[in-house]
Amino acid sequence: MLNVENGRVDLSHGAGGRAMRHLIEDIFHDAFDNIWLRAGNDQSAFAVSGGRMVMTTDGYVVSPLFFPGGDIGSLAVHGTINDIAMAAARPLYLSASFIIEEGFPLADLKRIAESMGVASREAGVPIITGDTKVVERGKADGVFISTAGVGMVPDGLDLRADAARPGDAVIISGSIGDHGMAVMSKRENLEFEAAIVSDSAPLHGLVAAMAEAGGRLIRLMRDPTRGGIAATLNEIASQSKVGFHIDENTIPVKPEVAAACELLGLDPLNVANEGKLVAVAAPEGAEAILAAMRAHPLGREAALIGRVVADDDCFVQMSTSFGGFRIVDWLSGEQLPRIC
Amino acid sequence: MKYIDEYRDGRLANGIAHQIAAIADAARAYDFMEFCGGHTHTIARYGLEDLLPDNVRMIHGPGCPVCVLPMGRIEAAIALAMRSEITLCIYGDLMRVPGTSGSSLLKAKAAGADIRIVYSTLDALRIAEAEPEREVVFFAIGFETTTPPTALALKTAIAKKLGNFSIFCNHMLTPAAIHNILENPDARKLGTIKIDGLIGPAHVSAVIGTKPYEFFAEKFCKPVVVAGFEPLDVMQAILMLVRQINDGRHAVENQYIRAVTRLGNEKAQAELANFFDLRESFEWRGLGALPYSGLRLRPQYEVYDAEKRFSMVTSRARDNSACECAAILCGVKKPAECKLFGTVCTPDTPMGSCMVSSEGACAAHWTYRRFRAKGRLADAGRAVA
Numbered sequence: 251m252l253n254v255e256n257g258r259v260d261l262s263h264g265a266g267g268r269a270m271r272h273l274i275e276d277i278f279h280d281a282f283d284n285i286w287l288r289a290g291n292d293q294s295a296f297a298v299s300g301g302r303m304v305m306t307t308d309g310y311v312v313s314p315l316f317f318p319g320g321d322i323g324s325l326a327v328h329g330t331i332n333d334i335a336m337a338a339a340r341p342l343y344l345s346a347s348f349i350i351e352e353g354f355p356l357a358d359l360k361r362i363a364e365s366m367g368v369a370s371r372e373a374g375v376p377i378i379t380g381d382t383k384v385v386e387r388g389k390a391d392g393v394f395i396s397t398a399g400v401g402m403v404p405d406g407l408d409l410r411a412d413a414a415r416p417g418d419a420v421i422i423s424g425s426i427g428d429h430g431m432a433v434m435s436k437r438e439n440l441e442f443e444a445a446i447v448s449d450s451a452p453l454h455g456l457v458a459a460m461a462e463a464g465g466r467l468i469r470l471m472r473d474p475t476r477g478g479i480a481a482t483l484n485e486i487a488s489q490s491k492v493g494f495h496i497d498e499n500t501i502p503v504k505p506e507v508a509a510a511c512e513l514l515g516l517d518p519l520n521v522a523n524e525g526k527l528v529a530v531a532a533p534e535g536a537e538a539i540l541a542a543m544r545a546h547p548l549g550r551e552a553a554l555i556g557r558v559v560a561d562d563d564c565f566v567q568m569s570t571s572f573g574g575f576r577i578v579d580w581l582s583g584e585q586l587p588r589i590c
Numbered sequence: 591m592k593y594i595d596e597y598r599d600g601r602l603a604n605g606i607a608h609q610i611a612a613i614a615d616a617a618r619a620y621d622f623m624e625f626c627g628g629h630t631h632t633i634a635r636y637g638l639e640d641l642l643p644d645n646v647r648m649i650h651g652p653g654c655p656v657c658v659l660p661m662g663r664i665e666a667a668i669a670l671a672m673r674s675e676i677t678l679c680i681y682g683d684l685m686r687v688p689g690t691s692g693s694s695l696l697k698a699k700a701a702g703a704d705i706r707i708v709y710s711t712l713d714a715l716r717i718a719e720a721e722p723e724r725e726v727v728f729f730a731i732g733f734e735t736t737t738p739p740t741a742l743a744l745k746t747a748i749a750k751k752l753g754n755f756s757i758f759c760n761h762m763l764t765p766a767a768i769h770n771i772l773e774n775p776d777a778r779k780l781g782t783i784k785i786d787g788l789i790g791p792a793h794v795s796a797v798i799g800t801k802p803y804e805f806f807a808e809k810f811c812k813p814v815v816v817a818g819f820e821p822l823d824v825m826q827a828i829l830m831l832v833r834q835i836n837d838g839r840h841a842v843e844n845q846y847i848r849a850v851t852r853l854g855n856e857k858a859q860a861e862l863a864n865f866f867d868l869r870e871s872f873e874w875r876g877l878g879a880l881p882y883s884g885l886r887l888r889p890q891y892e893v894y895d896a897e898k899r900f901s902m903v904t905s906r907a908r909d910n911s912a913c914e915c916a917a918i919l920c921g922v923k924k925p926a927e928c929k930l931f932g933t934v935c936t937p938d939t940p941m942g943s944c945m946v947s948s949e950g951a952c953a954a955h956w957t958y959r960r961f962r963a964k965g966r967l968a969d970a971g972r973a974v975a
Contacts, residue, residue, distance in 0.1 A: 574637015
């Protein structure tokens with residue numbers, strides 16, 4: 251039996267023997283419990299109806315593993331669900347793969363697995379298959395998680411990165427920079443006691459409400475994770491070959507996040523989010539989509555932050571709160587490593 | 591953010607902009623240099639130039655410590671960090687500064703060097719205490735603002751008898767650089783440099799006070815206004831400079847009265863004098879070797895001086911010959927006038943010093959203002975509202 255309270259992961263937990271069986275059953279199956287895992291196959295079968303599917307995968311290496319508002323486990327569930335949801339798809343199933351460093355406390359592993367189980371049940375997206383590997387001490391940092399997911403796209407919707415057109419509205423679902431600064435506030439060598447909580451959350455419910463209100467008038471959506479909304483808007487600009495004109499005054503930033511950014515010399519536009527989306531919508535749909543977002547708990551602070559403009563240089567320009575103009579650029583190099 | 595938002599009020603800024611436009615003499619130009627990278631960054635980030643009349647122009651000075659650090663010092667730090675016993679503690683913005691032939695501390699780290707990003711000198715001390723088997727070297731850099739924390743680290747290391755802590759000292763002095771720019775024979779030879787007034791450093795002046803600038807104002811007949819780093823501070827300082835010029839005055843004025851006094855922080859100055867000596871000469875990237883412009887640890891603290899302790903060698907390395915950093919740092923040229931700007935030299939692949947740090951003139955211009963380089967006005971009326 252596993253000594254979850256005081257035990258540590260050792261190499262036998264990845265060796266394919268009885269110890270590995272115990273680890274998988276006592277920690278992962280217990281936390282994720284569902285009929286697919288109980289069936290005990292190396293893969294899980296599920297039936298699908300006709301239509302378009304999406305598939306995505308993502309690796310999680312966040313440091314620290316536990317942060318205000320979440321942990322690597324809930325993040326691994328939310329992040330992959332959100333990548334599916336950005337196609338306006340309904341997420342169906344997830345997989346989870348763990349690379350665990352020898353010596354990692356079993357209690358922490360259990361806590362992470364339980365957090366994943368809760369996140370997946372709350373989102374209604376079961377984890378139906380997985381894998382576990384253990385590597386020698388020093389070859390990983392605690393635990394790395396990789397999740398993949400599949401989802402179904404509703405009939406008639408086809409969101410594409412190159413679909414933004416001049417005149418389209420740009421909408422953000424809420425305040426920016428919360429996740430990045432929450433993680434930053436817990437870094438070992440950074441001791442500011444700010445009450446900043448990660449926004450990590452599954453966005454497919456919000457997206458469903460938006461799709462119902464806006465349908466085909468939603469051109470595309472992105473979740474602005476690493477690189478923040480600055481990177482997201484620049485990505486869309488170059489893929490759609492358009493520019494953006496956004497207004498700094500309309501972008502929601504929590505005062506504590508703004509203050510922490512100020513202290514560290516960071517720009518909230520570059521800081522990661524894990525529970526926000528940027529949507530580009532046809533102008534005639536913007537109002538209805540915004541209203542639907544604001545009626546959803548994860549979109550209460552949704553705001554229209556600007557417009558798509560014709561621009562051969564694909565510049566993202568921002569009128570500053572001060573009354574001037576500036577470019578919003580990609581970040582050079584790494585601002586905050588291992589944020590997700 | 592209390593006490594910050596007040597200094598970013600767009601409505602007040604517009605008021606000052608109108609005052610500047612109202613009193614600026616249309617028959618002449620006003621060319622002002624902001625010495626500090628902090629001001630350069632504020633001007634670019636908030637788009638202050640959009641608020642100024644065409645005949646009031648800002649020239650970006652060399653006041654960015656990361657930008658003016660010569661490549662030879664970076665190379666010396668890389669060589670040191672590659673030694674197996676060394677843990678090099680650095681401020682994060684040094685990571686990507688290019689050395690010669692594409693080297694950087696970031697690449698040295700990837701190649702196995704133990705380089706750690708710290709947020710304060712105290713982090714470096716903590717590492718030295720926690721890992722007594724490592725030789726922990728703090729890469730000290732910056733103007734008078736960051737020198738007192740280095741002095742404090744040294745003082746603490748001595749008090750705690752930390753035998754494995756030392757400092758690679760690259761502290762520089764702002765007055766020496768300002769003097770050089772105003773008196774620069776090369777710039778005079780070029781004949782294009784015209785500086786009507788100076789915006790003096792913010793945080794540096796909190797330490798050294800406004801008194802050191804009185805000499806420049808007097809000798810070169812240039813008005814100096816010490817200003818804070820917030821956008822309203824800069825706008826107000828520009829207004830004060832325009833007024834001085836219109837009145838034919840050249841005084842040192844203090845816009846940043848909430849932090850700066852004439853004599854500065856005398857306690858910090860005393861600590862600096864305790865621990866540091868002037869170097870006879872120190873090389874500035876772009877400006878060359880400037881007399882009495884750098885600091886080193888005093889001889890009695892030699893054991894804490896990484897240059898001595900590890901017999902570090904600093905060679906002189908030259909910038910790319912097409913790079914116009916020197917002319918840009920003196921205000922002779924603008925970033926967009928450099929052939930490398932935005933072509934091979936961008937913040938992702940900086941060739942010259944001004945593109946390295948976000949406070950550098952070229953990086954600020956590229957990051958926030960490059961639509962200007964294309965002769966475009968923001969939006970140019972193309973927005974489909």
